[in-house]
Amino acid sequence: MAETIHADKTIDARGSYCPGPLMELIKTLKQVPVGTVVEVWSSDAGSKRDIPQWAERAKQELVYIRDEDGYAAIGVRKVK
Amino acid sequence: MAEATAPKLSVVLVSPQLEKLHAAATMTSVAALSGMQVNLFITMEALRMFLKETVEKRDFVVEGEVSRTLLAKEVPLYYQMLADAKESGDMHIYACALAADIMGWKKEEMLEIIDDVIGVSEYFGIALGGIILTM
Numbered sequence: 138m139a140e141t142i143h144a145d146k147t148i149d150a151r152g153s154y155c156p157g158p159l160m161e162l163i164k165t166l167k168q169v170p171v172g173t174v175v176e177v178w179s180s181d182a183g184s185k186r187d188i189p190q191w192a193e194r195a196k197q198e199l200v201y202i203r204d205e206d207g208y209a210a211i212g213v214r215k216v217k
Numbered sequence: 218m219a220e221a222t223a224p225k226l227s228v229v230l231v232s233p234q235l236e237k238l239h240a241a242a243t244m245t246s247v248a249a250l251s252g253m254q255v256n257l258f259i260t261m262e263a264l265r266m267f268l269k270e271t272v273e274k275r276d277f278v279v280e281g282e283v284s285r286t287l288l289a290k291e292v293p294l295y296y297q298m299l300a301d302a303k304e305s306g307d308m309h310i311y312a313c314a315l316a317a318d319i320m321g322w323k324k325e326e327m328l329e330i331i332d333d334v335i336g337v338s339e340y341f342g343i344a345l346g347g348i349i350l351t352m
Contacts, residue, residue, distance in 0.1 A: 163251070
């Protein structure tokens, strides 16, 4: 059974359109220490593709994408 | 923090259409917050969309269903997205000296997000070595 990773910080960006959830995530990651897992809630369907793409390019770690009721919870760990 | 795939993105805004301004603001905001240096050059009729008066009167150029829906859903518009991106990223916004001169628009009449009024050769100096898009 996979270990469940808990977020250290959660951003509720539901109702916000592209690029709102990503922008909120980037701004938050800039402020937290390395190792922190930030979870962003997005009801914008594009975020599930866009945020992982951003994380890969920015060399941050995508730790999970969870489908919740009407939104996705996307967890990203700050690694640098 | 973030690593960009290109060091510099420059976007020249010519059209006043809300959909083009919104697309440009979306792309440049993400670029700036991803660690790229972004330089916007606003010229011709697009510059009118960066006057305080235009924004106060919400005198936007709305063509097509997407623009109408953007307004109806009250999403943050181009000038708000750019102001937000400027706070957290390396973004610079320049008004074209030609358009400003020909229309008699002063920098004080423009939105606070406009950093300076400059000419084309100065902009080329700033944009050199990066990607340049025109919208």
